[in-house]
Amino acid sequence: MPRRAPAFWSRLGAVAWALMPLSLLFGAVAGLRRGLFRNGWLRTERLPAPVIVVGNIAVGGSGKTPVTLWLVEHLKAAGRRPGIVSRGYGGHVEGVAEVPPDGDPSHFGDEPVLMAHLAGVPVWVGRDRPAAGRALLAAHPEVDVLVCDDGLQHYRLERDVEVVVVDQATLGNGLRLPAGPLREGVTRLARADLVLAHGALAPSVRRACGTTPVFEFHLAGAAFERLSDRGERRPPSALMGRRLRALAGIGRPERFFAQLEAMGLAVERCPLPDHHVFTPADVALEGVDALVMTEKDAVKCAPFAPHESWVWPVRAHVPSRAAELILEKIDGSPSA
DSSP: SSSOOOOGGGGGOOOHHHTHHHHHHHHHHHHHHHHHTTTTOOOBOOOOOOEEEEEESBBOOOOOOOOHHHHHHHHHTOOEEEEEEEEEEOOOSSEEEEETTOOOOOHOOOOHHHHHHHHHHHHEEESSSSHHHHHHHHHHHOOEEEEEOOOTTTTTTOOEEEEEEEOOOOOOOOTTTTTSBBBSSSSGGSSSSSEEEESSSOOOHHTTTTTTTTEEEEEOOEEETTEEEEEEHHHHHHHHOOOOOEEESSOOHHHHHHHHTTTOEEEEEOOTTTOOOOOOOOOOOOOOEEEEEEEEHHHTTTTTTTTSSSEEOEEEOHHHHHHHHHHHHHTTTTTO
16 A cells, blocks of 8 residues: 555556556445455454544545544543544554553554543553454453444444545546545445535535435644643644644545645645654754654654654544434434
């Protein structure tokens, strides 16, 4: 899987058309696999707690991790005791493991460490998501609902609710891998329980959702936080006039840069591959006064970043009705 989206994914050009046969094969194999699970030819596993899958149909940053954190907060507010299961992309865990809030991102993966740090609930990782879920429930019997971060296409794990996060920009040319960025076609949205759209969707994509409820959300922050002391907070105006380098090793770095520039900050853009492994050389203060970065990158840079490093934390703002629908679904699920 490419760590940065190829340029040809954004348009229906010659390269995309040349790869179309492989895309058709990819789609056929994915559809066959999904059908084998759905019809019982391949074994699925139901865990003794409701499972909510938060996933996407395209490669690239859609806002899935902030949505997972938003959902966990709503579940806790409703009196539930959630836990999180994740693959741990970018990590090197053998089997399954619990992620400590101060875990090493290079071992557990950057997103699981971020969620363990922010969510205040058990987080377990493993390529085998049913095994990770079983281990989490065995270690934390108080947990009464599992949120599976990613895993929409991991059909071995039975799910009670499917939440698909979609960003129109990540859909690119609308073709499946490898000719385009889609893991599944947009018609997959009609089979989900809920679609959360990071911004507006094209009319054709809205139609593809069918009767599935669609809610738009956005990501927003309030203040910068010093990386070495997250209790020290500054408004964007405090960084105006300074020479800033913006680091972003995320799925869509241009969205982060645009947020900063919309605040009136002049930044030197430094896009990096998603899940980039940072080194001290990446965060050297050469030619700038300070660094600004996302929370996902901050967990990897914290051990060696200079004092003048600032984090821009964002949270997902989702209509409350979306959380109500999810709660209604799990309250009526067979494993509830």
